[in-house]
Amino acid sequence: xxxxxxxxxxxxxxxxxxxxxxxxxxxxxxxxxxxxxxxxxxxxxxxxxxxxxxxxxxxxxxxxxxxxxxxxxxxxxxxxxxxxxxxxxxxxxxxxxxxxxxxxxxxxxxxxxxxxxxxxxxxxxxxxxxxxxxxxxxxxxxxxxxxxxxxxxxxxxxxxxxxxxxxxxxxxxxxxxxxxxxxxxxxxxxxxxxxxxxxxxxxxxxxxxxxxxxxxxxxxxxxxxxxxxxxxxxxxxxxxxxxxxxxxxxxxxxxxxxxxxxxx
Amino acid sequence: xxxxxxxxxxxxxxxxxxxxxxxxxxxxxxxxxxxxxxxxxxxxxxxxxxxxxxxxxxxxxxxxxxxxxxxxxxxxxxxxxxxxxxxxxxxxxxxxxxxxxxxxxxxxxxxxxxxxxxxxxxxxxxxxxxxxxxxxxxxxxxxxxxxxxxxxxxxxxxxxxxxxxxxxxxxxxxxxxxxxxxxxxxxxxxxxxxxxxxxxxxxxxxxxxxxxxxxxxxxxxxxxxxxxxxxxxxxxxxxxxxxxxxxxxxxxxxxxxxxxxxxxxxxxxxxxxxxxxxxxxxxxxxxxxxxxxxxxxxxxxxxxxxxxxxxxxxxxxxxxxxxxxxxxxxxxxxxxxxxxxxxxxxxxxxxxxxxxxxxxxxxxxxxxxxxxxxxxxxxxxxx
Ligand SMILES: Cc1cc2nc3c(=O)[nH]c(=O)nc-3n(C[C@H](O)[C@H](O)[C@H](O)COP(=O)(O)OP(=O)(O)OC[C@H]3O[C@@H](n4cnc5c(N)ncnc54)[C@H](O)[C@@H]3O)c2cc1C
Numbered sequence: 001x002x003x004x005x006x007x008x009x010x011x012x013x014x015x016x017x018x019x020x021x022x023x024x025x026x027x028x029x030x031x032x033x034x035x036x037x038x039x040x041x042x043x044x045x046x047x048x049x050x051x052x053x054x055x056x057x058x059x060x061x062x063x064x065x066x067x068x069x070x071x072x073x074x075x076x077x078x079x080x081x082x083x084x085x086x087x088x089x090x091x092x093x094x095x096x097x098x099x100x101x102x103x104x105x106x107x108x109x110x111x112x113x114x115x116x117x118x119x120x121x122x123x124x125x126x127x128x129x130x131x132x133x134x135x136x137x138x139x140x141x142x143x144x145x146x147x148x149x150x151x152x153x154x155x156x157x158x159x160x161x162x163x164x165x166x167x168x169x170x171x172x173x174x175x176x177x178x179x180x181x182x183x184x185x186x187x188x189x190x191x192x193x194x195x196x197x198x199x200x201x202x203x204x205x206x207x208x209x210x211x212x213x214x215x216x217x218x219x220x221x222x223x224x225x226x227x228x229x230x231x232x233x234x235x236x237x238x239x240x241x242x243x244x245x246x247x248x249x250x251x252x253x254x255x256x257x258x259x260x261x262x263x264x
Numbered sequence: 265x266x267x268x269x270x271x272x273x274x275x276x277x278x279x280x281x282x283x284x285x286x287x288x289x290x291x292x293x294x295x296x297x298x299x300x301x302x303x304x305x306x307x308x309x310x311x312x313x314x315x316x317x318x319x320x321x322x323x324x325x326x327x328x329x330x331x332x333x334x335x336x337x338x339x340x341x342x343x344x345x346x347x348x349x350x351x352x353x354x355x356x357x358x359x360x361x362x363x364x365x366x367x368x369x370x371x372x373x374x375x376x377x378x379x380x381x382x383x384x385x386x387x388x389x390x391x392x393x394x395x396x397x398x399x400x401x402x403x404x405x406x407x408x409x410x411x412x413x414x415x416x417x418x419x420x421x422x423x424x425x426x427x428x429x430x431x432x433x434x435x436x437x438x439x440x441x442x443x444x445x446x447x448x449x450x451x452x453x454x455x456x457x458x459x460x461x462x463x464x465x466x467x468x469x470x471x472x473x474x475x476x477x478x479x480x481x482x483x484x485x486x487x488x489x490x491x492x493x494x495x496x497x498x499x500x501x502x503x504x505x506x507x508x509x510x511x512x513x514x515x516x517x518x519x520x521x522x523x524x525x526x527x528x529x530x531x532x533x534x535x536x537x538x539x540x541x542x543x544x545x546x547x548x549x550x551x552x553x554x555x556x557x558x559x560x561x562x563x564x565x566x567x568x569x570x571x572x573x574x575x576x577x578x579x580x581x582x583x584x585x586x587x588x589x590x591x592x593x594x595x596x597x598x599x600x601x602x603x604x605x606x607x608x609x610x611x612x613x614x615x616x617x618x619x620x621x622x623x624x625x626x627x628x629x630x631x632x633x634x635x636x637x638x639x640x641x642x643x644x645x646x647x
Contacts, residue, residue, distance in 0.1 A: 014285075032278070034278075034282075070271070070274075070275075073271060073275060074275060074278075074279075077275060077279075189279050189282065189283050189312055190275065190279050191311065191312045191313045191326075192276065192312060192313035192314065192316075192317060192326030192328060193313050193321065193326050195272055195275045195276055195279065195326075196272060196321075196326060196327060196328065198272075198275070199271065199272060
């Protein structure tokens with residue numbers, strides 16, 4: 001079974017993010033980067049499917065700057081077989097659509113039975129690349145899955161989706177695109193041997209022309225959405241400590257909730 | 265000259281840092297309080313290959329270099345020094361001694377399970393009456409037909425009560441002093457081999473430390489490790505690598521002290537301002553950071569030379585001496601910066617302080633490191 005996993009390199013979730021003074025982006029100095037946590041669930045699931053079936057191939061693919069190769073190496077160290085890196089200045093600044101388009105084009109040139117992504121990237125939280133890619137590839141999709149079972153004949157899969165107040169169980173024909181939610185599995189750490197072995201694994205490089213795309217179709221130029229400005233969330237106001245007898249405090253609290261917070 | 269880490273070294277550092285953050289840091293205080301050996305974590309270390317870091321892949325290890333090894337132990341030192349000591353003594357002492365001196369057959373039988381993490385290793389030199397003066401050990405091994413008979417006691421042995429495979433130094437010719445010492449591989453189940461008291465320690469309480477007793481313990485003849493009467497020479501080589509390990513762990517403990525102090529100094533307000541705005545605190549932080557970098561550079565120098573196949577007796581001793589002193593100073597200052605809160609168990613700096621002390625004692629005290637360094641400087645004639 002050939003499985004493709006799309007992943008993105010994002011700032012470590014433990015990092016403190018600072019917006020650049022001009023609002024054009026975030027400060028990258030001193031930030032460590034990791035594989036997007038939801039993409040790790042997708043990768044882990046792919047590796048487990050391969051291990052369960054006793055055969056198969058897991059290809060990881062990313063679109064990102066040269067530094068994003070680290071994420072591919074980590075994925076290879078965890079056990080993926082091959083990497084594909086879409087790396088070119090022309091890809092930069094793309095929205096979900098431009099990214100999905102480039103990824104879909106790269107995937108079209110590869111054999112696959114299943115495509116897994118994270119449900120969203122924790123940096124821009126758009127949650128669109130997976131579904132957009134499925135549309136562009138003309139494949140069925142199921143998003144935010146917490147369980148995945150491949151049928152014995154490998155022609156279909158049963159997935160569990162988290163929906164409001166319930167879990168939805170769907171049968172989907174393969175190949176398909178699934179996006180992973182927390183709870184799908186517990187991702188492994190790359191072992192030392194995995195890390196040592198990763199450098200010997202192949203990473204294919206792509207630019208727009210090797211994908212048959214013009215520079216106008218990718219990155220910022222090929223985007224439908226442009227980011228005008230980033231601004232940090234408003235800093236939280238300091239808390240208020242109410243004084244006096246419990247009775248007075250309670251009436252003050254009600255007053256504040258009604259008049260200042262306007263929530264009752 | 266290039267201070268840049270390779271991609272693999274960075275990847276290993278990141279993996280261990282994340283693993284430590286997720287799986288170790290939050291549990292360190294509990295294991296410390298209970299003085300419990302963290303088997304659950306040890307099994308995970310085994311799965312990740314962290315019990316065979318420097319052992320070549322052909323013997324079940326990961327075949328990594330000493331720079332990676334130093335990076336790994338620094339991360340463990342930062343998270344929980346008990347784990348660092350366990351990983352260090354298993355890798356550097358037990359497994360590495362068998363790797364350096366063992367026959368092919370011994371490596372297949374004993375090194376492979378150690379490197380794969382199927383069994384833990386212990387390495388026993390120290391005795392109740394032979395610490396710094398290790399050449400005066402009294403444990404004896406006598407060849408009787410097809411086996412050796414061991415008699416004597418070992419003290420303060422890391423992994424003493426949990427190891428499946430032990431390397432034991434014993435005297436094979438009392439008349440020859442240190443030139444009459446040999447090493448032996450002893451399995452846990454050996455009749456006549458008994459585990460004695462488990463030590464109740466100031467720090468590193470989640471690391472296992474126990475006495476070992478040998479009462480006519482019979483060991484197969486072929487379990488002599490290395491050449492007869494060459495055990496002490498091999499021991500010194502083993503300790504060269506071990507000291508790089510202890511030094512790395514010390515750098516990690518010192519870094520924990522600094523990182524926690526930085527955070528606390530920015531948060532704690534006195535006299536209407538964060539205590540970090542007082543120059544007295546700033547100078548402490550600046551000294552800690554400077555000394556930690558200097559210590560790490562000494563560690564990486566020794567590791568680098570080791571990777572180049574050089575003898576590193578002096579450099580490893582310097583790294584171990586300096587890094588352990590830095591760890592002690594940094595942890596003392598960390599408590600000072602935390603004030604009363606540093607003295608109570610709610611904050612981990614008091615644990616860093618207790619753990620750091622061992623770095624000045626184990627694998628040769630600071631006094632002995634100075635002796636080793638001076639001997640390298642002056643040559644044999646003087647000392
Ligand atoms: C937690 C822990 C784990 C350990 N793990 C192991 C292990 O796995 N395997 C193992 O074999 N051992 C182990 N040890 C033992 C350790 O290596 C010894 O404790 C250490 O070498 C010091 O020996 P000692 O305790 O007998 O002290 P002593 O040698 O009695 O030293 C007492 C003091 O005298 C000083 N001193 C001694 N000789 C000189 C000299 N010539 N010049 C100046 N000063 C001197 C020392 O520096 C020290 O300050 C461990 C110890 C501890 C505490």
